[in-house]
Amino acid sequence: MSLLPRFPRILFSRFPLPTSGMIIGAFFLLLLLPGSLWAENPSGNELVGEDGLISMTITAVQGPSVSYVGSMESMARKIEQASGGRIKVEISNRGRSGSEAETLKAQIKGRLEGGFTSATVLANSLPGYRLLTLPYLFNDYSQVSHFIESPIDQSLRQTAQDKQLIVLGYASYGFYGLLDFGSEERRNPTPTNSHGAGSGTSTSPSANFDSFPENRLPGVEAFKKMAVRVPLDNWITSLHKAFGMRTLVIPVEEAGVAMESGWLEGVVGTPEVLARSVLSKRAKFFYHTRHLHGWSVFTVSRRWFDKLPDDLQKILSRVVSEETRQMIDKAAAKEKKILTEWSNNWPQVLDTDRESFVAALTPLAKKAAWQVEKSLGDPWKIRKLWKHRAYPPSPEENTLPASSSR
Secondary structure, X not given: OOOHHHHHHHHHHHOOOOOHHHHHHHHHHHHHHHHHHHHXXXXXXXXXXXXXXXXXXXXXXXXOOOHHHHOHHHHHHHHHHHOOOOEEEEEEOOOOOOXXXXXXXXXXXXXXXXXXXXXXXXXXXXXXXXXXXXXXXXXXXXXXXXXXXXXXXXHHHHHHXXXXXXXXXXXXXXXXXXXXXXXXXXXXXXXXXXXXXXOOOOOXXXXXXXXXXXOOOOOHHHHOOOEEEOOOOHHHHHHHHHOOOEEEOOOHHHHHHHHHHOOOOEEEEOHHHHOOOOHHHHOOEEEOOOOOEEEEEEEEEHHHXXXXXXXXXXXXXXXXXXXXXXXXXXHHHHHHHHHHHXXXXXXXXXXXXXXXXXXHHHHHHHHHHHHHHHHHOOOOOHHHHHHHHHOOOOHHHOOOXXXXXX
């Protein structure tokens, strides 16, 4: 006899059908279970933790002595207040969360919420941001402020979203220059005023030049073969090699010994960064070349940002934009204060022949500007803008252009 007719009876004898009581019990269990979950996470948003808050960690590699990092505490508290306490912000500075390259990668992967990254590091992942590192493109803080939220900035921010990053603001750590430990017998320069254009006689800081013609500022040729410490960045290194300098990448803690031994003659950096080092007290001169502006870009992970409720996205964007603009104002004020203190005491603040420095960097700058144009995909006249800014521009040309055909 066939077993087929018996199969349903065998199946249900071993696995009986649920009774009405079992069905009703399961129904109430399903009602209660989501209720317990909603009690822990009333918003239903996956970003909300067990404490009912959305955690946000923001990072920086510098310490609070740098003005924009010191202002992160204020920004964090204002984010929390503006969000009605729904966002809880934790600050991780001094590189505790890793290098800038590491924290940027963590943001892209969605493992870190946000933080500051220098433009030189950001440009390695987002080629369009090489724009911010073009020498002499930004010559003062008014040009820095004018760039923010300009059409070019908006175009750059769009390229960041393609890499799972949202740019919410910019900070500054000042304009670059050169600390010089040089010997007195080789030079006797005339200092500038506290932080403006130089005047008077200046002499060369290089062993190859014992003196400089009267009423002429030292040009790039005066710095050739000068051994200088530069930040660990290929782009910054290439700029100073174009000046003819011998670039050295050595730990900060070893720079003093290198200086005393005589094989380190100078250190490249911004006044705000250099002032934190004892080397600034041992240097004789500071050449404020202003050939590069130190941008720090505040980004958040797009993977995280897109999961925020719409109102929190708007709140976060507004607060960060407002706070980072204030950070730039604070950086400008701090740089002015440092240069004034140096001019009144030590090291002496000196100017250089800007035109000769621009000429030395022109080939690199034009090539990089062309690459930025390609990266943006829009017909921005970056090379023309750079030429106007660097040589220098007339007032009517000293603006960021709107998108137009070449």
